[in-house]
Amino acid sequence: MKSLWFVIVAFFWVGFFVLEGFDFGVGMLHSFVARNDTERRVAVNTIGPTWDGNEVWLIVAGAATFAAFPLWYSTMFSAFYLALLIILLALMARGVSFEYRGKIDDPRWGTAWKWGMTLGSALVPLLIGVALGDLLHGLPINRNHTYTGSFWNLLVPYGLYTGVTLVALSLLSGATFLVLKTSGELHDRMARLARATSVGAALMVAGFVVWTGLVASRGFVPNVFAAIAVVAVLGAAWVAGNEQEGWAFALASLAMAASVATIFAQLYSNVMVSSTSPLFNITVGNAAASSYALTVMTVVACIFAPIVLAYQGWSYHVFRRRLAAPRAVVETPGRG
Amino acid sequence: MAYLGTLVVLFALWGAYLAVRRRLDRSKWFQRAAIYAVVTPFLMTIAGWLLTENGRQPWIVQGLMKTSQGVSPSVSSTDVWISLIAFAAIYVVFGIADAYLMIRYGRKALEEEPDEERAKEPERADVPAVVY
Numbered sequence: 001m002k003s004l005w006f007v008i009v010a011f012f013w014v015g016f017f018v019l020e021g022f023d024f025g026v027g028m029l030h031s032f033v034a035r036n037d038t039e040r041r042v043a044v045n046t047i048g049p050t051w052d053g054n055e056v057w058l059i060v061a062g063a064a065t066f067a068a069f070p071l072w073y074s075t076m077f078s079a080f081y082l083a084l085l086i087i088l089l090a091l092m093a094r095g096v097s098f099e100y101r102g103k104i105d106d107p108r109w110g111t112a113w114k115w116g117m118t119l120g121s122a123l124v125p126l127l128i129g130v131a132l133g134d135l136l137h138g139l140p141i142n143r144n145h146t147y148t149g150s151f152w153n154l155l156v157p158y159g160l161y162t163g164v165t166l167v168a169l170s171l172l173s174g175a176t177f178l179v180l181k182t183s184g185e186l187h188d189r190m191a192r193l194a195r196a197t198s199v200g201a202a203l204m205v206a207g208f209v210v211w212t213g214l215v216a217s218r219g220f221v222p223n224v225f226a227a228i229a230v231v232a233v234l235g236a237a238w239v240a241g242n243e244q245e246g247w248a249f250a251l252a253s254l255a256m257a258a259s260v261a262t263i264f265a266q267l268y269s270n271v272m273v274s275s276t277s278p279l280f281n282i283t284v285g286n287a288a289a290s291s292y293a294l295t296v297m298t299v300v301a302c303i304f305a306p307i308v309l310a311y312q313g314w315s316y317h318v319f320r321r322r323l324a325a326p327r328a329v330v331e332t333p334g335r336g
Numbered sequence: 337m338a339y340l341g342t343l344v345v346l347f348a349l350w351g352a353y354l355a356v357r358r359r360l361d362r363s364k365w366f367q368r369a370a371i372y373a374v375v376t377p378f379l380m381t382i383a384g385w386l387l388t389e390n391g392r393q394p395w396i397v398q399g400l401m402k403t404s405q406g407v408s409p410s411v412s413s414t415d416v417w418i419s420l421i422a423f424a425a426i427y428v429v430f431g432i433a434d435a436y437l438m439i440r441y442g443r444k445a446l447e448e449e450p451d452e453e454r455a456k457e458p459e460r461a462d463v464p465a466v467v468y
Binding site: 041044045048074075078079081082085089092093096098099100101102103104144146147148 | 408409410411415418419422423426430433437440441467468
């Protein structure tokens with residue numbers, strides 16, 4: 001049961017990065033790839049109806065950790081206190097900019113929210129990536145499972161590299177998603193960009209897989225998720241050049257999923273490694289809630305998870321069409 | 337202040353009564369009150385939080401755990417100050433932007449009734465509208 005909940009928590013993180021990854025990517029890209037405000041609006045509107053639903057996966061990941069592994073939650077959230085503060089501020093700036101950006105037709109107003117969205121979208125995957133990398137790399141944790149370092153101890157090279165890798169994968173997901181959802185000139189520009197990003201992302205993922213193997217103390221054991229991540233990102237780079245747009249996005253998502261899963265696969269059965277002493281590691285065994293609590297949660301999850309997945313899937317079905325610029329601006333918008 | 341909630345329900349009932357009697361657009365007193373009622377939900381939610389959080393002290397979980405027992409040993413008071421000031425600052429910024437937008441939209445004249453001709457024009461219903 002404890003291991004099952006470790007898998008569930010990992011699944012929520014994977015789901016969060018797959019779904020919100022392309023939202024972050026679009027958020028980061030929208031200020032660079034669009035040549036004018038109309039194109040920026042189209043880019044933002046590709047994720048407009050669904051981004052907030054995707055973001056709830058983050059809350060669920062945190063809440064599942066809280067309920068299933070109270071010790072993991074308390075040590076992790078206390079250790080990452082200031083980092084989480086920055087993540088929250090970034091999420092707020094980003095979330096508000098969706099709603100506010102179009103409310104006033106003023107260049108300064110638009111520019112402020114444009115950068116709010118861009119920076120927010122970049123900081124969140126970067127910092128959460130650092131945090132996930134830190135779990136595996138190890139942090140100074142004492143025998144009472146209390147974090148003894150400061151904010152700066154969180155910025156270890158492996159953690160930072162994990163963060164940058166997830167940002168690169170978010171950019172790739174975002175670019176391939178925009179290719180799928182736009183039309184006309186913006187679409188063609190995005191297709192070129194998706195190709196360029198895929199090469200960078202492939203290099204980052206290759207380095208990430210090797211480094212993760214070295215960091216995990218068990219040595220470089222070939223790991224099925226790591227293998228999938230490398231194959232998927234190379235596949236995405238391959239098909240992004242062949243105008244197979246659906247496949248490019250699917251493979252980019254798979255690469256993201258497998259990369260995040262790699263971290264958790266290497267982490268198990270620890271949940272937080274202690275760099276002070278392996279004896280102080282926080283593990284699935286010593287962090288889990290009582291089996292009664294886990295049983296209740298399993299029942300609840302079995303009932304509600306399918307419902308939530310169904311309506312989230314349905315919302316994508318409703319908003320499945322390609323976007324075109326508003327008619328008032330362009331006379332003959334391309335059709336998807 | 338948290339009991340303002342009751343006032344809002346009464347206010348809504350008043351509005352519903354006027355709506356049923358089809359006098360909503362002519363009731364000067366109701367409309368005047370409605371302008372000021374805009375602030376009540378904001379006051380109420382804040383007051384409600386203050387009431388529950390203060391009223392529960394010194395417990396963080398009533399009867400089970402004291403607030404002092406819930407303090408994270410690895411979070412310093414400097415960290416708490418930083419986060420408190422940062423959140424206060426961002427809420428002030430967003431609050432000002434929000435108030436500015438609400439006043440701006442509140443003062444805007446009502447839009448014209450939709451033109452019959454344009455309404456008949458076939459919309460491409462399957463293409464999502466650009467709204468953000």
